[in-house]
Amino acid sequence: MTQVLAKYGWNDQKVKGFRAALLDWYDQNKRDLPWRRTRNPYYIWISEIMLQQTQVATVIPYFERFIKALPTIEALANVDEQELLLLWQGLGYYSRARNLKVAAQQIMEHHQGQMPQTMPELLKLKGIGPYTAAAIGSMAFDLVEPAIDGNLLRVTARIFELDADISKPSSRKIFAEILYELIDPERPGDFNQAMMDLGATVMTPTNYYPEDSPIKAYDQSFINETAALYPVKKKKIKNTKHQMLAYRIQDLKGSVLYRQHTADELLTGLWHYPIFEYDIVLDSATEDELLTPLEDYFEQLGLGALKLKLMMNPSQMIVALPKVKHVFSHRTWNLQVVPVQLEDDLQALIAGSQGLTTTASDQEHPISTLQQKLQARWEGVNR
DNA sequence: AAGGCGGGGGC
């Protein structure tokens, strides 16, 4: 019975003690919510869909109004779409409402208007996924299924100090295995709601020292004061796109300028053509616009005003020098090589300057894959 | 596996 929990040092007695502590607390402290006054599966269904990504306090008035207007599955199956959306207006995620109607029609057609009572059948209904099926199944039909939402993930991760990344689908299995053994088979619906209430009111995302937790004696992260570490969740970093200009600056002797990336930049310590982000439209850029970032840079270095000019006009450049794309884990650079002619003597100019050189891609100055791509692109064109 | 959905709450 406790094959998985045994690995965490839990025996049957500890499991029983945990359930008792949790459910006693729930019986004393459960919130009085409209859908908790009933076992009507339709009400539970509507409330669970409304509660997805939406807070309890927001849902309550919507729920009351909804079941008054559409008191049965049959009424929902036949409702006019505009009327349905008026009932949902302001809740957001409007496909939830449209899915409700489709599911109601599925129930009318395949289940004689009665909410199905098994997990596979519930999961076939539009808008009902693993969480919602388990919530309805356990609360309305006593199915012994953990309803794993964000609260259960957080609470479970803390109790067992689980390092599994909850943002990975594969981690779901680890939580489910544990919760199938932890859930009280006598009161599965109350167990789920107790865990959710606990997560929503006591073991919240930022309350790391819940002295009033009814299960703190069972909570390894409370005992070890590690609650702040759980749950482990990989930051969802969205990959942003950036337009960059990479200047290939050459003087009359043929020396080319490289600069070393500093600690506050990507590719720290490696040598590159000077690279700057830009937000101009390349196709219609003037020579001035293209050279301005570079002039600003030299100004900053204290090298003063230099004699710079483009070696190609912008439109020529765009055609002759295809863009180089470089993908980091969290951002993508689309780089345009900009060849620039410098009248001044580069070596004399940068003598004594830290982080600038004319001799990169030798054995002393490491260059990145990005820089290799930039050079290859340039040399490919000038072969 | 990633992106879209919509509004509210936390910081």
Added chain:
DNA sequence: GCCCCAGCCTT
């Protein structure tokens, strides 16, 4: 003002 939010569907 920005960031985040674990539910489900679609691509």
